[in-house]
Amino acid sequence: MKEPLISVIVPVYKVENYLEVCLRSITNQTYENIEIILVDDGSPDRCPQICDSWKKRDNRIKVIHQNNSGGGQARNRALDIARGEFIAFVDSDDYIASTMFEFLYNQFKEDIDIVECGYCITENDDALFDDKNITYECKVFNTEEAMRENIRDRIFRQLIWNKMYRKNIIGNIRFPIGSKIDDEFWTYQVLGNARRLVYTSKVLYAYRQQENSVMHLLSPERRLQSIEAKIQRHNYIIKYMPNLEAESLSNLWYTCIYQGQLAMRRMNEKEYQHILKRLKQIMQLYPIKGDLSKIPGKSKLWLKLASISFYWTCKSRNILKIGL
Known part of the structure; x- marks a missing residue:
């Protein structure tokens, strides 16, 4: 019986120095029944030519060329044409272990909808994967348990x-x-759509850390x-998983505090005051109410302080070098 098709979606933009390594790692998978959808997002370098060259070398590869519209649109276009029963994403400056798709697929049972593996952060092309016979954790979660881990x-x-x-x-x-x-x-x-999910600590994905990556370049705004x-x-959690509401709200506040700290560190006073005003408005729209007993002592203290003075909470944490 033929194995199910896996659609591998790769948005491509300004990664000509890394794309060959990425595509080699995907085409060399031990799980062979895959379609590889490369979406050239109007890349101004040699990426379009590299994509077309690989399409000629491997008939499992499809290439879409589009005007620069961002990674979201690139992935959407690929999702719209993907034929696979399973979907995987690979960023075009990263690479994966040769056994990644075979291992992840083998964790799927009838009621398993998502399988996640571990990853490593690297700056080179020779990351050490856990694709040999070594000990690793493997655990099953229901939807609410997985969402709690997402919040945390x-x-x-x-x-x-x-x-x-x-x-x-x-869908x-x-x-x-x-x-x-x-x-x-x-x-x-x-x-939230998954029935059950599997997490394995087995490291099968190499995330290439770059100074010019999207997250490094994002302004506080x-x-x-x-x-x-x-x-x-x-x-979404309030509507579908109310048991997680308090923890979700705490996380929202902490995200506001973190972004407030970041703004104070990287922007001039006029700019960060604008950001802090917006963050404070959000916290006022979503006030913390009721019992905070489940929140650890220090965490609860910072949330309380933020409700009294958001500015001094952010400033104090920056002085103490907390959270950054």
Whole structure:
């Protein structure tokens, strides 16, 4: 019986120095029944030519060329044409272990909808993967347990590329257009559709850390998008998983505090005062009420201080070098 098709989606933009390594790692997978959808997002370097060259070398590769519209639109176009029963994402400056897709696929049972593996951060092309016979953790979560881990930013984080998904749980969920952090708006919705999820600590993905990466270049103003993503997730949790509301709200406040700290460190006074005003408005719209006994002592203290003086809370944490 033929193995199910896995659609591998790769948005491509200004990565000509890394794209060959990325594509070699995907085409050399031990799981061979894959389609590889490369979406050239109007890249101004040699990436379009590299994509077309690889299409000639491997008939599993499809190439879409589009005007520069951002990673969200690139992934959406690929999702619209993906034929696979399973979906995986790889960023075009990263690379993966040769056994990644085979291992993730083998964790799927009838009621498993998402499988996540561990990843390593690297600056080179020779990351050490856990693709040999070594000990690793493997654990099953229900939807609410996985969402709690997402809130705590430990596992099942907003990262889209260290997971494999059943296509049917993605459905019509698409990435926002024009956002620099589109994964934060997308991942929690897909997690919420899953029946059961598997986490394995086995490291099979290499995330290439770059100084000019999107997250390094985001201004505090643009980082406010992460607050909007947390607000949308919080409203989703209120509606579908009310048991997690208090923890979600605490996380929203901490995200505001963190972004406030960042603004004070990187912007002039006029600019950061504008950001702090917006963050304070958000906290007033979503006030913390009721019992905070489940929140650890120091965390509860900072939330209390932020409700009294948001400015001095951010300033004090910067002076104490907390959270950065």
